[in-house]
Each structure stands twice: as structure tokens, then as C-alpha cells.
Amino acid sequence: MKAKAKVTDGVSARRLGFGFWLAAGWVLFITLAALLAPLLPLTDPTDVGVGGPRLSPSGDWLFGTDALGRDVFSRTIHGARVSLAVGGFAIGFGMIFGGGLGMLAGFFRGRVDHVIGFAFFVLLSFPALVLAILITATLERSLLVVSFTLGILAIAPVGRLARAATLVYAEREFVAAARVLGARSGRIMVRELLPNVAIPMGALTLLGMAVTVVAEGALAFLGLSVAGDEAISWGKMIVDGSGVRDLQQSPHVAMFPIATMFSTVLALNFVGDRIREYFDVRELAF
Amino acid sequence: MAGSGRVQLRDSEDVLLRVEDLVVEFPVGRKRVVHAVSSVSFDVIEGETLGIVGESGCGKSTVARSIIRLNPIDGGRVLYEGDDLAELEGGALRRIRPHLQMIFQDPISSLNPRRKVRDVICEGLAVWGDDHAVWTRSRIGELMEAVGVDPRFGDRRPHQFSGGQCQRIGIARALALDPKVLICDEPVSALDVSVQAQILNLLQDMKQRYGLTVLFISHDLSVVKNVSDRIVVMYLGKVCEIGAADELYESPVHPYTRALLASIPEPAATVDVAEGDIAGELPSPVNPPSGCRFHTRCPHATEICRQVEPTMARVGGGDHFAACHHPVLGPDPTR
Amino acid sequence: MKTIETPRSLLEVRDLQVRFPTSRGTVHALDKVSFDLRPGQALGIVGESGSGKSVTARTLMNLLPRTAQVSGEVLYEGKDVRALAAAGAKHFWGVEMTMVFQDPMTSLNPVKKVGEQIAETLRYHLGRGRRDAWAEATELLGQVGIPEPAQRVTQYPHELSGGLRQRVVIAMALACRPRLLIADEPTTAVDVTVQKHLLDLLDRLRAEREMAMILITHDLGVAKGRTDDVAVMYGGRIVELADTVSLFSDMRHPYTEALMRSIPRIDDPSHHRLDPIPGRPPGLMEPPQRCTFAARCRYARPDCLEAVPELGGMVGLHRFSCNHPVGTERGRAALATNRAAGINATGLPMTETIEEVG
Numbered sequence: 001m002k003a004k005a006k007v008t009d010g011v012s013a014r015r016l017g018f019g020f021w022l023a024a025g026w027v028l029f030i031t032l033a034a035l036l037a038p039l040l041p042l043t044d045p046t047d048v049g050v051g052g053p054r055l056s057p058s059g060d061w062l063f064g065t066d067a068l069g070r071d072v073f074s075r076t077i078h079g080a081r082v083s084l085a086v087g088g089f090a091i092g093f094g095m096i097f098g099g100g101l102g103m104l105a106g107f108f109r110g111r112v113d114h115v116i117g118f119a120f121f122v123l124l125s126f127p128a129l130v131l132a133i134l135i136t137a138t139l140e141r142s143l144l145v146v147s148f149t150l151g152i153l154a155i156a157p158v159g160r161l162a163r164a165a166t167l168v169y170a171e172r173e174f175v176a177a178a179r180v181l182g183a184r185s186g187r188i189m190v191r192e193l194l195p196n197v198a199i200p201m202g203a204l205t206l207l208g209m210a211v212t213v214v215a216e217g218a219l220a221f222l223g224l225s226v227a228g229d230e231a232i233s234w235g236k237m238i239v240d241g242s243g244v245r246d247l248q249q250s251p252h253v254a255m256f257p258i259a260t261m262f263s264t265v266l267a268l269n270f271v272g273d274r275i276r277e278y279f280d281v282r283e284l285a286f
Numbered sequence: 287m288a289g290s291g292r293v294q295l296r297d298s299e300d301v302l303l304r305v306e307d308l309v310v311e312f313p314v315g316r317k318r319v320v321h322a323v324s325s326v327s328f329d330v331i332e333g334e335t336l337g338i339v340g341e342s343g344c345g346k347s348t349v350a351r352s353i354i355r356l357n358p359i360d361g362g363r364v365l366y367e368g369d370d371l372a373e374l375e376g377g378a379l380r381r382i383r384p385h386l387q388m389i390f391q392d393p394i395s396s397l398n399p400r401r402k403v404r405d406v407i408c409e410g411l412a413v414w415g416d417d418h419a420v421w422t423r424s425r426i427g428e429l430m431e432a433v434g435v436d437p438r439f440g441d442r443r444p445h446q447f448s449g450g451q452c453q454r455i456g457i458a459r460a461l462a463l464d465p466k467v468l469i470c471d472e473p474v475s476a477l478d479v480s481v482q483a484q485i486l487n488l489l490q491d492m493k494q495r496y497g498l499t500v501l502f503i504s505h506d507l508s509v510v511k512n513v514s515d516r517i518v519v520m521y522l523g524k525v526c527e528i529g530a531a532d533e534l535y536e537s538p539v540h541p542y543t544r545a546l547l548a549s550i551p552e553p554a555a556t557v558d559v560a561e562g563d564i565a566g567e568l569p570s571p572v573n574p575p576s577g578c579r580f581h582t583r584c585p586h587a588t589e590i591c592r593q594v595e596p597t598m599a600r601v602g603g604g605d606h607f608a609a610c611h612h613p614v615l616g617p618d619p620t621r
Numbered sequence: 622m623k624t625i626e627t628p629r630s631l632l633e634v635r636d637l638q639v640r641f642p643t644s645r646g647t648v649h650a651l652d653k654v655s656f657d658l659r660p661g662q663a664l665g666i667v668g669e670s671g672s673g674k675s676v677t678a679r680t681l682m683n684l685l686p687r688t689a690q691v692s693g694e695v696l697y698e699g700k701d702v703r704a705l706a707a708a709g710a711k712h713f714w715g716v717e718m719t720m721v722f723q724d725p726m727t728s729l730n731p732v733k734k735v736g737e738q739i740a741e742t743l744r745y746h747l748g749r750g751r752r753d754a755w756a757e758a759t760e761l762l763g764q765v766g767i768p769e770p771a772q773r774v775t776q777y778p779h780e781l782s783g784g785l786r787q788r789v790v791i792a793m794a795l796a797c798r799p800r801l802l803i804a805d806e807p808t809t810a811v812d813v814t815v816q817k818h819l820l821d822l823l824d825r826l827r828a829e830r831e832m833a834m835i836l837i838t839h840d841l842g843v844a845k846g847r848t849d850d851v852a853v854m855y856g857g858r859i860v861e862l863a864d865t866v867s868l869f870s871d872m873r874h875p876y877t878e879a880l881m882r883s884i885p886r887i888d889d890p891s892h893h894r895l896d897p898i899p900g901r902p903p904g905l906m907e908p909p910q911r912c913t914f915a916a917r918c919r920y921a922r923p924d925c926l927e928a929v930p931e932l933g934g935m936v937g938l939h940r941f942s943c944n945h946p947v948g949t950e951r952g953r954a955a956l957a958t959n960r961a962a963g964i965n966a967t968g969l970p971m972t973e974t975i976e977e978v979g
Contacts, residue, residue, distance in 0.1 A: 183409070191409075192398050
């Protein structure tokens with residue numbers, strides 16, 4: 001069949017579905033809880049011995065208490081702050097640098113592509129953990145440094161996707177048309193390519209955030225997550241609760257942050273995927 | 287075939303666009319190049335429609351895209367109002383762009399799916415500012431009406447329109463900058479048969495209304511004849527024959543032109559159907575044949591065709607030129 | 622319509638209807654499609670995109686997606702083809718009935734030698750031995766006019782030009798000596814000189830093998846020169862069906878007439894004003910029960926909006942579905958009334974060259 005044009009009335013008929021709203025609602029809930037944590041009537045998450053140690057979940061202590069008698073519920077809510085912040089910052093960093101470089105590579109091709117492509121290659125080949133250890137060991141383990149570390153790791157995968165998406169659209173005749181109209185390269189990238197590349201990228205942001213949230217957990221196991229008792233993260237909580245004795249005597253201490261992290265990561269993936277499908281404008285149909 | 291030479295160029299003051307010895311080559315690795323366009327010359331007089339016809343691989347689209355510098359040019363000149371477009375770079379090239387606009391083959395691919403069609407049409411104005419041309423953002427509705435797109439649908443996106451409508455939008459986008467030259471690269475080949483005529487008529491109307499000079503590229507001989515004043519027939523990067531549309535179809539002299547006219551499902555009355563049976567396959571443009579590039583498939587080819595490239599020469603007394611050692615002259619072919 | 626068992630028919634299609642349920646409604650891809658095919662006959666199916674011509678081919682070839690709702694009857698030599706499909710017949714499609722697609726790469730495996738691909742067909746369907754199959758593949762390539770078949774047989778599809786690839790596909794389709802070949806736009810992707818070669822080849826093979834052919838095309842010229850009969854499809858229906866000569870000299874359906882008038886012809890003088898069909902092809906989503914062409918038709922009268930006109934006339938004769946056929950008294954009267962009113966029954970202005978606006 002020749003590529004022939006048909007009128008489609010696509011968007012109105014496609015729906016996001018109940019699952020999407022459930023997942024999006026969860027993400028929104030967690031985000032709000034994280035943002036508003038200091039204002040919520042919660043016990044101080046760093047307060048030692050507010051309840052007894054290793055209390056099981058009950059009416060008083062919703063998620064129970066940990067080995068030091070801290071409120072696991074309050075800690076889980078506060079932990080979202082660091083986990084989500086690290087995820088957000090890191091992926092934002094990856095998007096801006098990776099996405100920008102990827103688009104440049106895909107648009108200009110040739111030498112620019114070679115140089116950027118090589119840089120991505122190096123980043124991908126470099127053992128991620130070694131890089132993370134290197135950076136966090138040299139610099140202080142602050143929120144920004146940890147985010148930055150994970151952000152650097154996000155550059156290459158994000159950049160490659162941006163490059164691939166840009167390549168696809170740069171071939172399209174509307175880009176040639178803009179060039180013929182006299183638009184400069186910058187304008188073409190912003191007006192013609194960015195809106196098209198942004199959709200797959202946007203979906204990737206959420207997926208990437210999911211990955212980063214998990215990665216923060218991994219760093220925590222190496223003791224390389226954000227330092228200090230003040231900085232609570234899901235990863236650190238899971239580490240705290242996963243000693244053999246802890247798991248035997250008070251599995252809830254690790255289970256609650258794990259469950260929260262799991263459902264959040266799942267929701268982020270789901271939302272990202274559905275958004276990508278939804279905005280995947282169909283240009284040909286019946 | 288393989289016509290180099292420039293006798294077909296006209297010495298008129300009205301010549302708006304003049305292509306001289308255009309060469310375009312694409313590298314394909316290992317130091318090999320595709321000889322896409324090899325020394326092609328033609329001109330277009332103001333207000334004229336020049337058709338370029340030929341089969342895939344003949345270089346017709348490459349010629350079009352080179353003129354507006356979507357491809358790099360490897361040799362020759364493209365003269366437009368005293369400027370050599372082949373030499374222009376950067377700002378100077380950008381400033382000349384509004385003069386030469388283009389209609390693309392695939393109406394869907396040539397519109398950005400994420401932009402509203404009004405923004406698509408206004409893009410040229412957005413680049414150059416409202417005071418640039420005849421059209422302004424506020425008057426864009428008139429232009430949309432002129433090309434047959436309801437201005438009330440300006441907020442819709444391209445996928446909500448049919449292929450024919452998308453092509454109209456593409457035409458409006460090109461016209462918004464009030465161009466002098468409109469280059470149409472297979473503008474109707476992706477459209478349904480019943481819609482093609484609408485677009486062809488529209489192009490004709492727009493040409494008259496806005497005083498356009500048109501370069502019309504197509505593989506469809508009937509379509510090209512319908513729209514063109516003068517026609518260039520190309521084969522494997524070279525010009526075979528140039529002439530006034532009716533004259534060229536009435537008495538084609540180049541064996542390749544004759545083969546084309548004999549191959550179409552309802553062959554032209556002026557040729558013998560058997561002339562469509564040209565032998566063999568299209569040679570590779572990486573390593574084109576010596577002498578006349580058509581000699582490997584030409585029924586009239588002799589030794590000279592293998593050795594010497596024919597140059598363009600006048601045929602008869604009128605506006606008709608061909609590059610062939612053995613042109614098929616007279617009312618009846620030799621065979 | 623009664624199904625008349627005539628021994629002369631190779632294929633009888635009766636009231637074929639295909640619908641695709643989608644989230645946005647039901648697509649009426651085919652409606653009441655009926656035609657006959659004699660052994661050795663070439664039937665052209667002409668139409669634009671969405672007319673149903675390719676769906677017809679795919680229905681016959683049992684290539685529709687599972688979601689398709691099919692009704693009607695397809696008899697091949699009196700056998701119910703749809704029952705064959707249900708029974709999972711292995712050696713019907715590809716043996717008795719085969720198909721050539723527009724894009725040869727649809728049927729070719731890019732990582733297998735072309736000879737292997739043809740030989741595989743022979744071994745699977747006809748149970749040939751490895752060596753015999755290979756020899757036969759080489760011979761077939763020669764029969765379809767491929768130069769140096771012994772050499773080509775060991776090449777991969779990407780080493781061949783588009784025209785040669787299509788020849789390989791034709792060789793593959795003909796390997797099991799089918800009695801019916803369905804060619805779906807076989808030459809749309811190739812240049813005119815190659816198109817001529819391929820159509821000449823199909824003509825020759827058809828005559829040599831007494832094979833029937835359904836040639837699906839959007840190009841009236843192709844149908845005119847290469848078929849015995851032509852069915853014109855529009856909006857999922859056959860609107861006119863006749864022998865090729867009468868169809869082109871004496872067309873009855875306004876769509877056929879309008880289509881022929883809208884196409885530039887090689888012998889027309891240049892700048893000859895074209896006579897376009899106004900509007901656009903109809904949507905297939907839940908179409909209203911009226912003539913699908915009425916909105917674009919100069920002959921349309923109020924009765925065209927009341928019901929879908931049936932494909933009238935006897936099987937084997939010139940058939941058309943129109944209340945006011947071209948070249949008849951009723952047609953002339955309808956045209957005159959509409960001209961006088963300045964609009965047709967759907968409000969379409971009757972200007973000679975009507976442009977689509979909005």
C-alpha cells in the first residue's frame with residue numbers, strides 16, 4: 001500500500017484507562033506526601049525510642065518501629081523526600097545533558113555525531129558502580145552529589161534514545177520544509193524536533209526515575225547514599241532493616257520501605273508507558 | 287543519451303533560474319560515489335512551468351533538492367536573479383530562501399504532526415516576521431481559503447486531515463512567503479487518483495494567481511505534460527531531451543523518451559509499443575556506462591555511443607533539444 | 622442472489638461482506654461483493670485506497686486478521702473456500718490460489734537465497750526432493766525472464782533490483798502451477814518501463830498456463846490493457862462490473878466516468894484543464910445506507926439518498942449500481958435537473974470543475 005492519508009479522529013477515542021489513573025494517583029500521593037512531610041502531623045523520623053524497639057505495626061505505630069524504636073511510617077514518608085529528589089534531580093540532569101547532546105548528534109550527524117557518540121560509548125563502558133564509588137568517595141555524600149552521580153549515569157542511555165528519536169524525525173520532510181522556509185538549525189530543533197522527541201523522552205523520564213529510585217537503593221547498600229542520619233531514604237531504610245536478625249525478628253522494618261519503593265517504581269513505569277502510548281499520534285489508520 | 291552541453295539554455299532576459307552543469311555526487315563509502323546528477327543544464331523563464339520527468343534514479347529529485355540547497359552541490363552553478371545559489375552560505379543563503387519554496391511528495395511526512403496547521407502555514411512568517419511579505423498572520427485565513435482549506439480548522443493537527451487536504455496545507459505553507467519559484471517534487475504521487483486532479487488544478491490556479499514560476503518533478507508522463515510548458519527528460523543523472531511540452535510528446539527523438547512514452551499503460555500515439563521493450567536493467571549510478579549512459583539498453587546504440595558522450599543539439603527548428611548520436615527523426619522510426 | 626452452479630466458473634464470490642470492529646466503531650470494509658471468474662480469465666479490480674480492492678484479495682487468500690467478521694460465500698470449483706480455511710487446508714493457498722504483493726519484500730525472506738525460497742515452496746507443497754526443487758527453481762527463474770538464472774538463484778533478495786525481485790516473487794507464486802493468481806498492485810512500486818515488462822510477463826504466463834488472474838490496481842490504464850473484465854470498487858462495494866471494452870467505451874456508473882475524466886491523458890494537449898472529482902473518498906466507519914458516491918456525484922437525485930443502489934443486471938452482463946446511469950435517459954434527466962437547480966441532491970454545487978472546499 002502506498003502511504004496514503006486518511007482522516008483519523010484518533011485522540012478522542014483513545015483512553016488512558018483506570019489503571020493509569022490509579023498509578024498516577026499513587027505517584028501524585030507519594031510526591032505530595034514527600035513535599036508536605038515536615039508539615040504533616042508525624043513523629044520526628046529521627047527520634048530514637050519514640051516507641052519501643054521493633055514494635056509490630058499497630059494502631060499507634062502504623063508501620064511499627066525499627067531497631068532503634070523510630071517510627072517506620074514517618075520514616076517512610078520522609079524517606080520519599082530523598083528517594084524522589086535523587087530520582088528527579090538525577091533524571092533531570094540526564095535529560096538536559098543527555099537529551100541535548102543526543103539531539104545535537106542526531107540532527108547534525110557527521111563529526112558531531114561521532115564525537116558525542118564516542119562520549120556516550122565511554123560513559124556506557126565505564127563500570128557504573130566504580131564511577132559512583134569514585135565520585136561519592138571523593139566528594140561529600142550530599143544529596144546533590146548523589147543525584148549528580150546517578151545523573152551522569154543517565155546521560156548515555158537518555159542521550160542514545162534522544163539521538164535515535166531525532167534521527168527518525170530529522171529525516172522527515174517537515175524538517176526539510178522548515179529549512180526551505182529559512183528557519184535556522186536552532187529553531188528547527190526547538191520547534192520541529194523537540195515537540196516530537198519530547199514525548200518518548202517524557203515517558204522515559206518517568207521510567208528513568210523509577211530506575212534511579214532503585215539505583216539509590218543500591219548505592220545505599222554500599223553505604224554510598226546520602227550521608228547523615230537526617231537524610232532518610234528508602235534505600236537506607238531497607239539496608240537498616242535487612243540484617244539477618246532484623247529480617248527474622250522484625251521483617252516489617254524492611255518490608256514497608258520495600259513495598260513503597262516497589263509500588264512507586266511500578267506506578268512510574270506504568271504511567272510512563274501509558275503516556276508514551278497515548279501521545280503516540282497515529283498518522284495512518286482506516 | 288548522456289547529454290552534457292548547454293545549447294538548450296535560452297538567451298532571454300526573462301530567465302529566472304538557470305542551472306549550468308550541475309553536478310551532485312553522494313559518497314557511499316570506500317571512496318566510491320553515486321553520480322546522482324552529472325552536468326545537467328536547463329533554465330526556467332519567469333512564469334513558466336518546467337517539468338522534469340524520468341524514472342527513479344534519474345536524479346530529478348536530486349536536481350530539485352540541490353537547487354534549494356537541501357543537498358550539497360559538487361559542481362556547476364545555479365543562477366537566480368544574479369546570485370549563484372551554489373555559492374551562497376549562511377545568512378545570504380537563508381535570505382534567499384523565501385524566494386524558492388517547495389512542495390513535497392508525502393503530504394503526511396511534510397507536516398509536523400505535533401503542530402497546528404495554522405502554525406505550520408505561518409511558520410515562514412514566524413521566521414521572517416509579519417512585515418516580510420504579502421501575507422501576514424492575520425490574513426492567513428484568506429490564504430487557507432485560497433488553497434481550499436477551511437480556516438475554521440486551523441487549530442486542528444495534520445492527522446485530522448486527508449492526504450489531499452494535507453497537500454493543500456503544504457501548498458499554503460509554501461505560498462505564505464510569497465515565493466517566486468515553486469518547486470514541486472512529485473506533489474501528487476502519494477494521492478488517490480480522484481484527488482490528484484484537484485491538486486493539479488489548484489497548483490495551476492495558484493501559479494496564475496500569484497505569478498509563480500514552477501519546477502515540476504514527476505515520474506508520471508501524463509501529469510508532467512498536463513502541467514508543463516517545457517519538459518526535461520532525464521536518465522541516470524543526465525539530460526536526454528528538452529523541449530516544449532506538446533512538441534516533445536508529439537515528436538520525441540531520444541530513444542529513451544520514446545521508450546518511456548511506449549511503456550505507459552496507454553502508450554502515446556506517436557510511438558510504437560515495441561519501443562518500450564528496452565533491454566536490461568538500470569546500470570549502477572556508482573559506475574555509470576561510458577559514452578552515452580543509455581547505450582547499454584538502447585536499441586540504436588553503436589560503437590560511437592559506447593565511446594563518446596553525445597552533447598545536446600537542436601532538433602528541428604523549434605525549442606527542442608536532444609543528446610543522442612542517433613536521434614529518431616522523421617514521422618516514422620527507422621525500424 | 623441465487624448461486625448458480627455453472628461448471629465454467631473457477632471462482633464464485635457471493636455477497637462477500639467484511640467488517641472490522643474497532644474501538645471507534647465498525648469499519649465496513651466490504652459489502653455485498655459478488656463476481657465470477659472463469660478459468661483463464663483476467664479480472665481487473667480497480668479502485669482507490671479504501672475502496673476494498675485489497676481487502677477482497679486478502680479475504681480470498683485467507684489473510685484477514687482474526688478480528689475480521691466475514692460473511693458470504695467464496696466457491697472455488699464449487700468448494701467452499703472459507704470452509705477450507707476453517708479446516709486448516711495446507712495445500713490450497715500457495716498451490717491452487719496464490720498472490721503477488723505490491724512490495725516484493727513482503728514475500729521474500731531477506732536472509733535466504735532466492736533459489737532456496739522457491740525450492741522450499743516446491744518441497745513443502747509438492748514434496749519435491751532437495752535437488753529437484755533446486756533445479757526447478759532455476760528453471761522457474763528462467764521462465765519469468767530473469768537473465769542468468771543459474772547465477773541469480775544463489776543470490777539474496779537485496780542483490781536484485783526491484784523489477785527482478787518482483788519477478789522472483791512471481792516465479793515463487795507460480796511454482797506450484799496455480800490456477801488463480803491474485804496480483805495486488807504488482808507494479809505500483811516500480812518504474813513504467815519495468816511495469817511494462819512485468820505486465821507483459823504476467824500476460825504471457827497466464828496464456829501459457831491457462832491461469833486465471835485477479836489484477837488489483839488503482840491505475841485504469843493498467844486494467845484497460847491487461848484484463849478481460851473489470852470491476853470498479855468504491856467505498857467497499859463493486860459499483861460497476863463489465864467486460865473491459867464496454868466498461869471503457871460505455872461506462873454506466875458516474876464514479877467510473879468521473880474517474881476517467883479526472884485523469885490527465887498522454888494525448889491531451891498540455892495545460893488541458895482537468896475535471897476533478899469533488900470531495901474525498903468516503904469513510905468506511907458505519908456508512909449511512911445510501912449511495913456512497915452521492916456526495917460527489919453530479920447525477921445524484923433524492924432517491925440516491927434513500928437506499929444503497931443494488932448492483933443490477935445479470936451475471937455476465939454489464940452490471941452497475943446506479944439509479945441514474947451515465948448514458949441513459951434517467952442519467953441525462955438527473956443531470957439536467959441538477960444543472961437547472963445548480964446543486965445535486967446532497968447540495969454539491971454543479972460547477973463544471975468543482976473544487977473541494979473545507
